[in-house]
Amino acid sequence: MTYSIRSGMGSCHAWRIIAAFVCTALVARAVMVQAADPDPLQDFCVADLSPSAPRVNGFPCKDRANVTSKDFLFTGFRTPGNVSVTGTNAYPTFGAVLEYPALNTLGISHVRLDFGIGGVVPPHTHPFASETLFVVQGSIYTGFISFDGVLYAETLQKGDIYIFPKGTLHFQINVGTGPAISFNSLNSQSPGFLVAANQLLLSNIPAAVLESSLGIFNATDLNLLEASVPPFWG
Ligand SMILES: *[C@@H]1O[C@H](CO)[C@@H](O)[C@H](O)[C@H]1NC(C)=O
Numbered sequence: 669m670t671y672s673i674r675s676g677m678g679s680c681h682a683w684r685i686i687a688a689f690v691c692t693a694l695v696a697r698a699v700m701v702q703a704a705d706p707d708p709l710q711d712f713c714v715a716d717l718s719p720s721a722p723r724v725n726g727f728p729c730k731d732r733a734n735v736t737s738k739d740f741l742f743t744g745f746r747t748p749g750n751v752s753v754t755g756t757n758a759y760p761t762f763g764a765v766l767e768y769p770a771l772n773t774l775g776i777s778h779v780r781l782d783f784g785i786g787g788v789v790p791p792h793t794h795p796f797a798s799e800t801l802f803v804v805q806g807s808i809y810t811g812f813i814s815f816d817g818v819l820y821a822e823t824l825q826k827g828d829i830y831i832f833p834k835g836t837l838h839f840q841i842n843v844g845t846g847p848a849i850s851f852n853s854l855n856s857q858s859p860g861f862l863v864a865a866n867q868l869l870l871s872n873i874p875a876a877v878l879e880s881s882l883g884i885f886n887a888t889d890l891n892l893l894e895a896s897v898p899p900f901w902g
Pocket residue numbers: 731733734
């Protein structure tokens with residue numbers, strides 16, 4: 669009798685262990701799936717961007733003996749971006765690993781956005797990162813589309829922050845009466861930057877596919893659409 673009760677408890681205990689193990693494995697998997705860049709294996713690894721460096725997941729580390737405090741300094745945001753060059757009256761200045769090699773392996777990067785009046789950063793995604801946008805100057809209407817197709821958007825004032833969850837389509841427009849500036853942070857050293865209109869219309873997808881997908885009926889319409897896309901963002 670006693671033995672059978674113990675045996676029952678033992679088996680229950682065993683099931684708890686198995687359940688806990690499965691639960692832990694699922695949580696670990698969820699964490700892996702949600703994680704941005706993998707954790708670093710050393711304190712820093714300033715990227716060696718030279719073309720002769722071996723290709724790895726990220727960049728190899730610069731010789732530590734040659735690393736100085738200057739490697740950790742990024743001055744690329746001192747100068748405003750030239751909003752005249754993009755065709756949408758806005759300009760993104762990137763501070764990701766290619767511009768700021770000290771970010772290599774550290775899972776973070778930055779962007780400065782400059783906007784003229786009415787300036788737009790077209791709808792785009794970052795496949796490898798979530799992003800926050802902090803308004804430094806002016807007023808920006810911004811938002812993202814959730815995976816179930818809902819628009820979440822707000823008009824931000826100086827000092828406000830908005831977040832674009834990883835992989836979601838998002839955009840910005842300057843709705844103030846003067847120039848606007850934002851400082852954005854992304855949880856990847858190399859977030860990826862895919863502009864929807866350019867991906868769709870400037871990538872040689874066959875006309876029949878685009879005409880059917882967009883519900884347009886002749887190549888003239890498609891050519892007009894394709895010619896209207898600002899190529900800078902592609
Ligand atoms: C490190 O710096 C020294 C002196 O400037 C240079 O000769 C050497 O090539 C550098 N090493 C690497 C791996 O860049």
